[in-house]
Amino acid sequence: DARVTQTPRDKVTEMGQEVTMRCQPILGHNTVFWYRQTMMQGLELLAYFRNRAPLDDSGMPKDRFSAEMPDATLATLKIQPSEPRDSAVYFCASGLEAAYNEQFFGPGTRLTVL
Amino acid sequence: GDSVTQMEGPVTLSEEAFLTINCTYTATGYPSLFWYVQYPGEGLQLLLKATKADDKGSNKGFEATYRKETTSFHLEKGSVQVSDSAVYFCALSGNAGNMLTFGGGTRLMVKP
Numbered sequence: 001d002a003r004v005t006q007t008p009r010d011k012v013t014e015m016g017q018e019v020t021m022r023c024q025p026i027l028g029h030n031t032v033f034w035y036r037q038t039m040m041q042g043l044e045l046l047a048y049f050r051n052r053a054p055l056d057d058s059g060m061p062k063d064r065f066s067a068e069m070p071d072a073t074l075a076t077l078k079i080q081p082s083e084p085r086d087s088a089v090y091f092c093a094s095g096l097e098a099a100y101n102e103q104f105f106g107p108g109t110r111l112t113v114l
Numbered sequence: 115g116d117s118v119t120q121m122e123g124p125v126t127l128s129e130e131a132f133l134t135i136n137c138t139y140t141a142t143g144y145p146s147l148f149w150y151v152q153y154p155g156e157g158l159q160l161l162l163k164a165t166k167a168d169d170k171g172s173n174k175g176f177e178a179t180y181r182k183e184t185t186s187f188h189l190e191k192g193s194v195q196v197s198d199s200a201v202y203f204c205a206l207s208g209n210a211g212n213m214l215t216f217g218g219g220t221r222l223m224v225k226p
Contacts, residue, residue, distance in 0.1 A: 050211065100163070100165040103214060104160075106157050
């Protein structure tokens, strides 16, 4: 049963610390997405990769956030330095590129910045 | 640009009641349409989809019909259960591969 996995599932950190979230997309998928979900803003797209190349990161605060795909089995989202307003659930999703194909979501990383 | 509008929640129903969650969209071309469901503490999962006009997607008793003339994709279920309590997201995928545009989500609460 192929699934998207994310680590850690929960992260509590202090303001100013670096946070790295990891995602393993489903084997064979060529698109990867990072989302942030909060009560106030709902679901926001942060970054989009196709064949490991970043295509759209317009939703991501550039000064502190960065997203990479070092290889096809790993996507990372890094926040440095973290701030309390970054507290949210961060989801990774993967899929096969085509308009009729769905995205498969991971279980999310719940980040709390104190 | 593309956009999806869905009814605000929460929607509170008694068990076995009929459910409708409205969804309308704006898009160029011929998007694919999706409903995702998010159970508490979990990620989103695909509930159903439709890829062309007049298609009906169905799964677990839920249905939605792709209506191009009204640009709508309303979600329906004839008899809801407590286990259907979740947040439901309508989404579309346009010309940009499988990138999705999501609606704001509708929380459904079903009471015994």
